[in-house]
Amino acid sequence: xxxxxxxxxxxxxxxxxxxxxxxxxxxxxxxxxxxxxxxxxxxxxxxxxxxxxxxxxxxxxxxxxxxxxxxxxxxxxxxxxxxxxxxxxxxxxxxxxxxxxxxxxxxxxxxxxxxxxxxxxxxxxxxxxxxxxxxxxxxxxxxxxxxxxxxxxxxxxxxxxxxxxxxxxxxxxxxxxxxxxxxxxxxxxxxxxxxxxxxxxxxxxxxxxxxxxxxxxxxxxxxxxxxxxxxxxxxxxxxxxxxxxxxxxxxxxxxxxxxxxxxxxxxxxxxxxxxxxxxxxxxxxxxxxxxxxxxxxxxxxxxxxxxxxxxxxxxxxxxxxxxxxxxxxxxxxxxxxxxxxxxxxxxxx
Numbered sequence: 001x002x003x004x005x006x007x008x009x010x011x012x013x014x015x016x017x018x019x020x021x022x023x024x025x026x027x028x029x030x031x032x033x034x035x036x037x038x039x040x041x042x043x044x045x046x047x048x049x050x051x052x053x054x055x056x057x058x059x060x061x062x063x064x065x066x067x068x069x070x071x072x073x074x075x076x077x078x079x080x081x082x083x084x085x086x087x088x089x090x091x092x093x094x095x096x097x098x099x100x101x102x103x104x105x106x107x108x109x110x111x112x113x114x115x116x117x118x119x120x121x122x123x124x125x126x127x128x129x130x131x132x133x134x135x136x137x138x139x140x141x142x143x144x145x146x147x148x149x150x151x152x153x154x155x156x157x158x159x160x161x162x163x164x165x166x167x168x169x170x171x172x173x174x175x176x177x178x179x180x181x182x183x184x185x186x187x188x189x190x191x192x193x194x195x196x197x198x199x200x201x202x203x204x205x206x207x208x209x210x211x212x213x214x215x216x217x218x219x220x221x222x223x224x225x226x227x228x229x230x231x232x233x234x235x236x237x238x239x240x241x242x243x244x245x246x247x248x249x250x251x252x253x254x255x256x257x258x259x260x261x262x263x264x265x266x267x268x269x270x271x272x273x274x275x276x277x278x279x280x281x282x283x284x285x286x287x288x289x290x291x292x293x294x295x296x297x298x299x300x301x302x303x304x305x306x307x308x309x310x311x312x313x314x315x316x317x318x319x320x321x322x323x324x325x326x327x328x329x330x331x332x333x334x335x336x337x338x339x340x341x342x343x344x345x346x347x348x349x
Contacts, residue, residue: 008040017042018060021049025060034060037067039138039147044077081153084136091120095127096136096146097177100154102184103191105142116176116234155195163203166217169224175234180242182265182285189265197246215249222254229258238262238284245269287322 009017011028014035018025025031038044048063056062085093098114099106108124115121128144131137137144146154158173165174179200180192204214218240225236237259244251245265252273261276264284295308304325305317314328 008038009035009042009045010040011035014040014045017045018049018052021046021053021058023049023052023058023060030060030064033064033067037148039149043080044149047077077149078153081150084134085153085157088134091117091123091127092131094120094176095124095131096150096154097158097173099137099144099146100151100158101177101179101181101192101196103151103188103195105140105145107143110143114178116232159196159199159203162200163207166204166221167207169217169220171221171224171236174221174239175236178235178263179239180263180265182238182242182263183283193246197242201243201246211247215244215247218243222256225259226255233260233262233280235260235262237279238264241266 011031015031018031018034025034034048035045038048052058052060052063085096088096094115094117095111098111102110108128111124111128112121115124120127128137128139132139132144136150137146139145158177161173162179165171179197180189182189184192201214204217205211208214208217221236221240225231225240237256238261241256241261241264244254251269251271254273255275256279257275257277258279260280262280262283264281267285267287293307293309297306298304298319299306303319305319306314307317308314312330316325316328317323318325
């Protein structure tokens, strides 16, 4: 048996579906935004056309603002996606969640690096091929990605799953997937915070009553992780730390020693009093990476701080802002210090 993958409808064909339902739009850009939103899927477009005729009197322009807000939830489309999702194997669902979190095309190498389950990683190409065949995943030159409607559907499922795991203290997806990627591009990370992390916090606070209750549940999870610090590497501690940081919790006294702390964004976080002894922080991001500070000194007025590290570098900081002003590196030939500032270097006697 052979199968033939059908592409989405052309703009002209999509317009015909809406015109059959007496729907009209002011210009081509409106048709393009609606058609691309549903990837030209004929059944989805028929469902949307019927809803626009009933809710907006056939005026497609009135529907477009809802697309920018995430779209209206059409029960028939959700039912279709539910049936598709329920047919998937756990490894296929696992990879769909990763593509949902990534928010943009992802290469095979990137997915292999992110997936912590070795059995899933070994069969990754077969899983992606199956998902493409089911029309849930598409591929471009940049990698594999989700259609907007599928991504929105999976985002809601991921949020519900994480909220359930935190309240029930039974971690699965919370361990296998990161909620935000500290190492991702800024716009991707901000999107992950807005569409994933923030809704999770909002739903948990509403469900548990207040922020203090949520912090208590997160502390319980940390205690659970601390009981088995030798577990295979996972994202639970990093997710936990990102949630606490988003809540602006005082982290003094928190113990993450010996844990794998991946994808924690700690660039603007006060880490005084946090125990990271023996923790794996290799995939987390800090305001400034040190090779190991071995000496420090303040200026006479207390406004500047100089730190010396094991790489024979001296870094000068502005205390009030935390801004690095200059880096001084020893010249192996002369033994003198060279400053690096604004992309230029000069030798200092």
